[in-house]
Amino acid sequence: MNQQEPPVTRLFSHLEFDGHKFQHQPGSVVGNTALIMGTTIGAGILGLPALTLTSGILPSTTLLIAVWLYSLISGLLIAEVTLNIMRIEGISHLGLLALIEKILGKVGVGIAGIAYMFNHYALLVAYMTEGGEVLTTTFNQVWKLQNISHQWVGTISFFLIFGSLMYWGKDRLVEKLNGIFIIVLLIAFFCLLLLGGRQFQSSQFLVQNWQAVGSSIAVMYVAMFFHSIVPFVVTQLEGDVPKIRQSIIIGSVIPLFMFLAWNAVILGCMTPDILQQNIGNERGLNPLHILRTGQAGEWFAVLLSIFSEFAIITSFIGITYGLADFFRDISVITKSEISRLPLYSLVLLPPLSLGTFNPTIFFHALEYTGAFSVSILGGIMPALMSWKQSQTPEFSNGNYQTLVPGGKITLIFIIVGALFLICRQILAIYEFS
Numbered sequence: 001m002n003q004q005e006p007p008v009t010r011l012f013s014h015l016e017f018d019g020h021k022f023q024h025q026p027g028s029v030v031g032n033t034a035l036i037m038g039t040t041i042g043a044g045i046l047g048l049p050a051l052t053l054t055s056g057i058l059p060s061t062t063l064l065i066a067v068w069l070y071s072l073i074s075g076l077l078i079a080e081v082t083l084n085i086m087r088i089e090g091i092s093h094l095g096l097l098a099l100i101e102k103i104l105g106k107v108g109v110g111i112a113g114i115a116y117m118f119n120h121y122a123l124l125v126a127y128m129t130e131g132g133e134v135l136t137t138t139f140n141q142v143w144k145l146q147n148i149s150h151q152w153v154g155t156i157s158f159f160l161i162f163g164s165l166m167y168w169g170k171d172r173l174v175e176k177l178n179g180i181f182i183i184v185l186l187i188a189f190f191c192l193l194l195l196g197g198r199q200f201q202s203s204q205f206l207v208q209n210w211q212a213v214g215s216s217i218a219v220m221y222v223a224m225f226f227h228s229i230v231p232f233v234v235t236q237l238e239g240d241v242p243k244i245r246q247s248i249i250i251g252s253v254i255p256l257f258m259f260l261a262w263n264a265v266i267l268g269c270m271t272p273d274i275l276q277q278n279i280g281n282e283r284g285l286n287p288l289h290i291l292r293t294g295q296a297g298e299w300f301a302v303l304l305s306i307f308s309e310f311a312i313i314t315s316f317i318g319i320t321y322g323l324a325d326f327f328r329d330i331s332v333i334t335k336s337e338i339s340r341l342p343l344y345s346l347v348l349l350p351p352l353s354l355g356t357f358n359p360t361i362f363f364h365a366l367e368y369t370g371a372f373s374v375s376i377l378g379g380i381m382p383a384l385m386s387w388k389q390s391q392t393p394e395f396s397n398g399n400y401q402t403l404v405p406g407g408k409i410t411l412i413f414i415i416v417g418a419l420f421l422i423c424r425q426i427l428a429i430y431e432f433s
Contacts, residue, residue, distance in 0.1 A: 029243050029250075032233045036226050036251025038182065042315035044223030045259060046130060046308055047366045049266040049287040051216035056207035057264050063213050064220055064263065068256045070379075071224040072249065073404055074414055077382035078230040079244050080403040081389050086239050087401065088394050093235040096228050096377070097329075103385045112381055113326075116228075119373030120323040123222075124351035126365035127319070131312040132158040133359070137292055138305050151359035159352045162313060166320050167344045178317050181310050188307035189258070195300050196265035204268045218370030218421060219363070223259060225370075226252060227378040228322070245403060269296045323347045371425030379418030383411040 052060035082099060085091060094102065097116065101109035132154025165174065230248065237243045266287050274295050278285060288308060294301040324347050331338040338346075355361065387408065390400050404410055 029237070029247050032236050032243075032247040033251040033254075035229060035233065035236075036247060037254055038314075039226040039229045039318070040224060040252060040255040041258065042223070042311065042318070044219060044225070044315075044366060045262060046288060046311060047126075047219040047363060048216065048223060048259065048263050050285070050363065051219055052213070052263055053267060053270065053285060053287055055209045055213035055216065057205055057267050058208055059210050059213040060216060060263055060267075061260055063217060064256065064259055067217065067220040067224055068252065070414070070417055071221070071226070072252050073410065074378050074382045075227050075230055075248050075252065076245070076403040077386045077411075077414070078227055079234050079248060080401060081382070081385045082231045082234045083239055083241065083244070083401050083403075084389055086234070094231050096231055097326075099231055100381055100385065103389055104381070108381070108384070112377060115373040115376040116326060117323070119369045119377065120319050120326070121351055122365040122369035122373065123319050124316070124323070124348070125355045126362045126369075127312050127316040128155050128158050128351055128355040129359050129365075130362040131162070131309060131316065132156070132355075133289075133362075134292070134305055134309045134312070137289075138309070141294070141301075152356045155352070155355045155359050159348065159355075162316055163344075163348050163352070166317065166348070167340070174317060178314055181314050181317075185307060185310040185314060188303050188310065189262070192300070192303045192307055193261055193265055195297070195303065196269050199296055199300070200265060200268035201271050202268075203272075204270065207267075214424070218367045218374075218425060220370075221374050221378070221421065222366050222370040224252070224255070225374045225378055227382070241401070241403070266291070269300070271296075320347055367425065371421050375418040375421045379414055379421075383414040383418075387411050 048060075055063075078096070078099075081103060082094060085094060085099065085102060097109055097112055100112045104112075129151075133151065134154075135157055136151070136154035165177070169177075233247055234244055237247065269291060270287050274290060275285070277295070278290050288304065292301050292304050292308070324343055327338065327343060327346055386404075406413075
């Protein structure tokens with residue numbers, strides 16, 4: 001008796017003609033899980049320790065898990081609306097902005113486009129300034145020099161090195177280098193965990209300031225943002241719901257464990273002696289800046305500098321390509337061609353200018369993009385799209401594919417969470433001014 005074949009769960013098939021016949025070329029769960037991981041693990045991780053130091057390991061761990069759960073739900077909502085558009089309209093690929101335009105119209109995509117552009121520019125400012133700071137700190141230590149007084153020197157140096165790579169380098173070269181950078185990043189990360197685990201002070205678990213934990217929520221949301229890649233994952237996995245759900249859950253939970261381990265190790269290495277030595281530091285109590293000076297050991301400082309710089313570089317490459325593609329899409333819509341020099345000038349010069357005039361803007365840039373851009377793109381928009389899509393006649397009579405339980409209660413929770421973050425940041429700006 002023939003063995004029964006498993007049911008087909010995909011919506012369509014990727015076919016490739018090899019000269020003789022068509023071959024099925026399905027996307028793999030492993031590959032798309034890695035894609036989500038790579039998108040999630042970025043320079044946002046570098047902003048965590050400075051903001052979680054005052055709250056402590058246990059409060060920040062609790063909040064990180066809560067932010068991950070929120071991000072997971074909103075990511076699944078994007079997959080949900082993408083699947084339903086594919087099922088009804090027979091479209092095999094849509095980007096996030098195209099998806100928003102199709103469901104929420106011109107106004108929705110206009111707001112999303114502004115949020116998308118602000119997100120990318122803010123992150124580029126953050127990467128140039130912090131990447132430049134790591135470069136100058138490393139240069140000073142290697143050559144035993146006094147600290148470079150002008151912090152903008154590092155920002156410009158980072159731009160000249162890696163901005164030139166993006167402009168002059170061929171895509172294939174940049175792709176190969178990025179792969180090498182990621183390998184170096186992962187090796188440095190796991191070596192940091194091993195070395196830091198030996199110096200970990202268990203007494204740091206006693207530091208628990210639950211009132212201070214809220215100040216880190218915006219940067220945590222930036223660190224957990226992978227939503228722009230979700231429609232691509234849905235396409236790669238041919239609309240196969242079990243595979244999509246598996247890729248998104250695993251692809252986001254692995255970075256969560258990395259963030260939890262990283263946060264615990266860095267805070268655990270900030271012993272009372274180190275904290276006492278750096279009270280009154282004009283640059284503030286930033287654990288990464290302090291530990292990179294060798295106060296927890298020279299090897300730890302070297303590994304931390306390597307990890308920090310390569311985390312920034314890999315994120316810088318992805319964000320630069322993303323913003324360049326955004327402006328290319330606009331040029332296609334407006335039917336005005338844009339050559340390489342004006343394109344990369346438009347992408348890189350505005351953040352360079354802002355970063356040069358304000359080299360200490362790293363944390364503000366992360367907080368603003370988390371509160372305003374990511375909360376819109378990864379919170380409000382997915383919930384509104386799901387709400388509106390489920391009300392359309394095409395999806396009546398149980399024809400709506402759901403990936404997230406809870407119905408409108410879940411959607412209200414997502415929207416309220418995003419609005420809370422936006423209002424909190426506005427109040428913080430008002431109080432600061």
